[in-house]
Every structure is written in structure tokens, then in C-alpha cells.
Amino acid sequence: MGIQTRQIRDRERRRQQIIAASKRVFTSKGVSRTTIKDIADEAELSPGTLYIYFKNKDELYASLSIRMLKHLQLSLQRVKETKDLSDDQRIDSVKKALLELYEIDPLMLINLSHLQASETLDNISPELYEQILDLSRRSLQTLSEIFAKGIELGSFLKRNPMQLALVLWAMFSGLVLWEESKRSLDTRKDFLKPTLEIAFEIFGRGVKPGEPVSTPAPVRAHFS
Amino acid sequence: MGIQTRQIRDRERRRQQIIAASKRVFTSKGVSRTTIKDIADEAELSPGTLYIYFKNKDELYASLSIRMLKHLQLSLQRVKETKDLSDDQRIDSVKKALLELYEIDPLMLINLSHLQASETLDNISPELYEQILDLSRRSLQTLSEIFAKGIELGSFLKRNPMQLALVLWAMFSGLVLWEESKRSLDTRKDFLKPTLEIAFEIFGRGVKPGEPVSTPAPVRAHFS
Amino acid sequence: MGIQTRQIRDRERRRQQIIAASKRVFTSKGVSRTTIKDIADEAELSPGTLYIYFKNKDELYASLSIRMLKHLQLSLQRVKETKDLSDDQRIDSVKKALLELYEIDPLMLINLSHLQASETLDNISPELYEQILDLSRRSLQTLSEIFAKGIELGSFLKRNPMQLALVLWAMFSGLVLWEESKRSLDTRKDFLKPTLEIAFEIFGRGVKPGEPVSTPAPVRAHFS
Amino acid sequence: MGIQTRQIRDRERRRQQIIAASKRVFTSKGVSRTTIKDIADEAELSPGTLYIYFKNKDELYASLSIRMLKHLQLSLQRVKETKDLSDDQRIDSVKKALLELYEIDPLMLINLSHLQASETLDNISPELYEQILDLSRRSLQTLSEIFAKGIELGSFLKRNPMQLALVLWAMFSGLVLWEESKRSLDTRKDFLKPTLEIAFEIFGRGVKPGEPVSTPAPVRAHFS
DNA sequence: GATGAATGAGCGTTCATTCAT
């Protein structure tokens, strides 16, 4: 391994060090109350150093999401390309992909959701902005394609697949964001994971075509 | 009506004047880019005056949600108390209540969602904090009770009703927050309302008990 | 005098207070080493207050020159419009106008010269920039018109009058700037005023038409 | 040539390399907007290396003027020492020396003027400071001696020769500084050189003794 | 109660300078 290789590796290591520190501080202080100095202190670096690795505060913040979006995109792509899955299995795989995302790094996921839902994408460099946009688009697109295939096969409701994708994502990120504020609202701890399970169950059931058996028809039959 | 009564009414009127101005400014400039001075200008008052009616910026910000939460709580209460509704009709009423919330003031709803999902509830006065907490809790509680009744009647899946309530709220607020960022992600405009419709359709279908008739053939065989 | 009048007067007074403090600090620390905090301290105000009266540092700096430029423009205009002055008297009036400028506020004049000679006109508001530009242009223009009239009357050398104006101004501001650095170069103090006198004398003599009688006269006499 | 000699020569070569790079960057970005990193990049060196050859930024900046001042001093010395020049020719030689200075490196001359007129001579090493001081003094001194000789011979006005020297230098540097800002004031381009010509013409005429023949009639009457 | 000028802590960011390699 040459000198250059080591330098590149060191550089990447430093970036990760800063990113790790950012996560910790964002977690403990909240994103908007975190200052560059806080992160620098946590990373045991000087404020100036952060600007060697990140153009500005927004860009550092946005960088946190890139990895996660890449991971998501890859997972969904894999789900889409796997052959011989039943519809139930495919939905289940999507659920697993998203739950995994949450388990790997719940705080990052909250950041990602915030990023999408808020006004941070402002001072960001065009390149990074485009990258985030593209990754978001592609994940949704892949999810949408999974639904499109299911619809073709008659195993999903005939609805705009992109809208189905959005509904699923909204359900997921809505719950994740809720989790963040649950302390304030003193719901029990670790309510999230079981609730996500239920959310997916309901979505899975709801997206299947055909009249659910719940409705009176059979019941009346019973009485007749 | 005594002098005191009028003073109280005047005071409340002023508060509403400020709240209305805040909404307009938040709408046009975005929440995080709005300063106290902006709001004061819009309300044709001085910054100092705002501090007579609101303890600080966070408290003003939080007040915006109070009305909406009250409205929501009332609507849900009404849905819960209405007699002689089929399950489908009851879910439909909840849908209507939430859609109405969105239609009355989409931006305020985004604010509300932000408020819950983020870091504003910090400098707030204990009283206001308790009020928001209580209203949120009560809305969810009411929603949860609606589901509990349905579960009792066997018309909803036997799941923790609070979790069902959370799933529905997450789906709703997740989509609303998405709406805010959709311009960046170049989804078509006014994608939200039809998507909300689909979201409710899926939730409604998914929450019903019984094996969905996804694979029609055997099911029919069963009935024949 | 109404309340409004007093407020306007107070506001102007505050501006002058800041300007006066700026001058003092610029003088003692040098322009580029003066910080907003320095000026605020000197004016016994807080840094924030300066930004109520001046958009930014550059604008405060530029404002220092406006008055002086206005004064200059007025003086030159008066010189130009005065009737029945001999050429010598007119040049003398210009000299007096410039010397007066120096005597009223030598430091301000140095600032003005710096402003023109350097890179400060950068963050300035377009309006202020245009004002400075316009005032500079008009002063030079007036000076140039004075020369043009003299040339027409045959009492000045037939040279581009704008160039004559520039030469005079350069001589003047060059000496003023020199003055600032004279401490470093340990020339005697108060060398400037007598040197300015000589400068004007030489300019006045040099700008007159006709072969100076210095050497030629006797020589030609010799040949006749 | 010994090793030491070569080392010294190499060292000097490196210095010149840095100086040359500085000039290029100052030219393209303007002095105040140039950072050490800019210069290092242009010189294809690292910032640290610059500090091996120059004590600090001010010292590097000041070094730029040394060459020019040396050149000026030499030229003026030559003018002074040349025998058998008429007064007109001697003034003309001074003019040529200064114009040459401008033509060799107009931007460096602006720097020099700035340096003298402003606040850079501060963090400079005592040695360098003394050197600049000495060179400036000597150039002015030489110029002054040229005038002194002319005065003795009766071909120049009997004025303090150092003041005459200052007036000439002020005129020159005033015009050079003006050039820098002329774009803003939309004077025609390349106005400088012809204006410098006129400046010298006027100075040359003005510095000659005797009553100028400005108002021909009475003067001739006098001689008849 | 209403004002709005004044405050000043605190922010993100820059960049001359240092120093371990």
C-alpha cells in the first residue's frame, strides 16, 4: 500500500470521524441546536478542520444521509431483482429492508426524514443536492417498480405504483419521526418497532386486491 | 359585558392578529427563515409588542398549532360519538376529518408535523407545553378509541388500538411532510390529495379482519 | 418641533456619533485593521447597533466620504460659477477649495483617497456606490469645466481639460496619501501644507500657455 | 563555485519564484483578496514552504517592492550622474525613468504606492522595514539632489528640493493609483500614459523660473 | 399597553500560521 493510498484512507477515516461525532451531537442536542463548535468539540478537532472536509454546515448535515440512501437504494434494488418471490414475500422483503435501515442507524434515518421534510437543502452544493435528489428518486422509483410488477401480476391493487410507493414511505418515515418526539408525549419506549410491524401488516393486507372477507356477505350467508 | 371581559376579549383578539400574521409569514418565507421582526412587520406591530402576548418565539410558534389540534380533537370526538355508522363509514369520517384539516390550512399542518417531529418544544412555557401535549394525546386517544370500538365489534383487526391510531397518523403526516419537499423531487403537483385518498383506501382495507381474498379462486371454492 | 422631527434628528445624531467614532478608530488603527467591534467600543455602542445605521462595514466606510465629496463638489461648482476672476485667481480658488478640504478633515480625505485607490467598493450597496461614483465624476467634471473655460480664453494650455483635472487631483491626493506614511519615513511633521502650496504653484505656472521666459528670452535676444 | 554558493543561489531562485507567483495572483485577484494559499498554489508549493522563505505575509508583500525600488533608485542615480544634460533633458530623463517603471510592471507600482500609502508595514521584520525605508528615502533623496543641482544652476525654481521631489512623486503615484479605479469611473482606457505625459509637461514648465509669458501683451511691453 | 432602538451572545466561516511527518 503506497503513501497515497494511506493518505486517501486517512482522509476518509477523518471524514467518518467527523460524521460519527455529528451523529452523536445531533442526537443529544437536536439538529438545529447543534453548532459547528459542538461537533468540533465532540470530534476533538478544531472548527476550521471541519471545513477542510465539508464545505459548510449544511453540506456536513446532508452528507449524513448519503450513505443511508445508498444503502436503501441497494436493498430495494435487490428486492426488486430477486426471482421467485410471492407477493407476500416481496412485501415482506421491503419491510425487512426498511426495518434494517432503522436498526442500522435510527438517528440517521430521523435526520434523513428531517432533511426531506425541512429547509436544510439550501446552502448545499449543487452536486451534493443532485446526488441526494437522485438517490431519493431512485429509491422511490425502485419501490414503485416493485409495486408495478405486482400490479401486472394481479397481486396488488391497480393503483398508481408511485403513489403506493409514497404511501409506504410516508407511513414509514412518519412513524420514525414520531418516534423522535415520543419522549415528549410519553408513549412507552420502543413502541416503534412493533408499530412498524403493524403498519406493514396493514399496508400488506390493504394493498392486496379483492374484497376483504370482513364484509357482511359471508356473515349474512351465515345467517341465511 | 364588563370592562374586564372586553379587555380579555381584546387581548385574545390581538393574539389572533399576531397568529394570523405569523401564518402568512411562515407561509411565504418558510418557518426557519422567519424572524420576529418579519412577523411584527406583517402584524403592523413592533417586535416588543409580540413579547407582551407571547413569552418567546417558540411559544408563538407553538400557539399556531393549538387551534389546529383543538379542531382535530373536536372532529375526531364527533366521529367517535356519532351513532349508527358502519365501520367503513367511520373510517371514512376519520379520513374526512383529516383531509379537512389539510384543506383548511395545509401549511399549518406542516408546521404541526414539524413541531411534533422536531426540536421546537424547548423554550416553551410549561403551561403551553402541557396544553399541546394534552391535545395531541387526546386526539390520538380518541382515534384509538374509535379503533377500540371497531375491534370490539370485530370489524377491525385485533391490534393495539393506539398503535393503529399511530399508524394512521404517521401515514397522514408523513404524506403531508412529503408534500413540502415534493417540488425538489419533481413529482407532479397536487399529488398529495389523491395520494391521501389511496393511503386511506389501503389503510381501510388493511385494517379489516379476515383473510383478504387475494387469491380469488380458492376463496370462491370455499363459498361454493 | 414634533416627535417625528426629534426622532429624525436623533437618528442623524446617532449616525454622526458612529461616523465620528469610526474616524477616530480608522485614524489610530488604520482602516483595514479596524473592526466593527473597535468602532462600537469607541462609540460606546454595541456592534449590533452599528448595523441599524449602516448596512455593513464597507458601507459605513464609504459613508465617511460622501460628505467630503459633496463639499468638494459644491466648492468647485462655486469656483466655476464665480464671475470676474482672473485665471490666476481661479486656480487659486481651486487651491483654496482643496486645501480647505484638507484642513476640515485630513483623515477623511485620506480615507477618500484610499477608497478610490483600493478594493473597498465591493460589498457596498448599489445606491451608495452610484452616489460615490456620481459625486466623484461630477467633481472632476466641474474641475475639467473650469479648465475648459480657461483654455477657451487662451489662458490655459490647450490640453484635454479632463486630463488637466486628473493631473491636479492626482497631485493633491498623491501628497495627501504620502502624508499618511510620512511617519514611517520620518519626514518632518506638517510638511504637507507647504508642499501642497508648492505643488499648486508649480501646477499654476505649468498650466499657463506660452514659452516660459526662464531661459529662452535672453537666448533669442542673443540671436536677434 | 562551492556548495554553499549554489545553496544560496537556489534559495534566492526559490524566493524569486514565489515573488513571481505572488505578482501573478495579486494581478488577477487583487491584493486584498489574495490568500497565502492562492500564492502557494500558483507557485506550485505548499503554504508551509512560503514561510521558509518569508517570515510572514506582510514580509512577502513588502518584498515585491524591493526590486522596483532598487530599479528606481538606480535609474535616478544614473540621471543624476549623467553629465552635460540640459535642464529640460534632465527632467525628461526623470520622466523616462518613471514611465519605464510603470511600463515594466504597472501592478507592482500600484502595490508600491499602496504600500506607502497604507497599512501594510506592520508585521514586517525590522530588517526589511529598514531596507524599504532606506530605498524610498534614497530615491527621493536622489530626485531631490537632481533638483538641487538645477536650482543651483538657476534653471529651477528656488524651492526646497525635497518638496519638489515629493510633488513630482505624488503626481506620479497619484495618477497610477487613479488608474486602478478608473474602470469604476468609466474614464477611457489607457488614459494613464498620455495623462502622465501631460503631467510631466506641466511639472516641467511649472518648475522653471521666471514669469511665464502667459499674458503676452504686457510681458512684451515690458521687454520693449 | 405599545414602541423600536439597543443589546450582545452567539453564529458560521476564514485564513495566516504552525508543526509532525
Place this chain on the structure above:
DNA sequence: AATGAATGAACGCTCATTCAT
């Protein structure tokens, strides 16, 4: 000698909040 990552003091500037009028 050369490097360039790291430093951290210092900057200009903002804005929620206060308080004399």
C-alpha cells in the same frame, strides 16, 4: 527542505430579547 492538515483566534453579522420612553 518541503509538506499540507490542523489550528483557533478573529471576523462580520444576525436576531431574539429587553427596556426606557
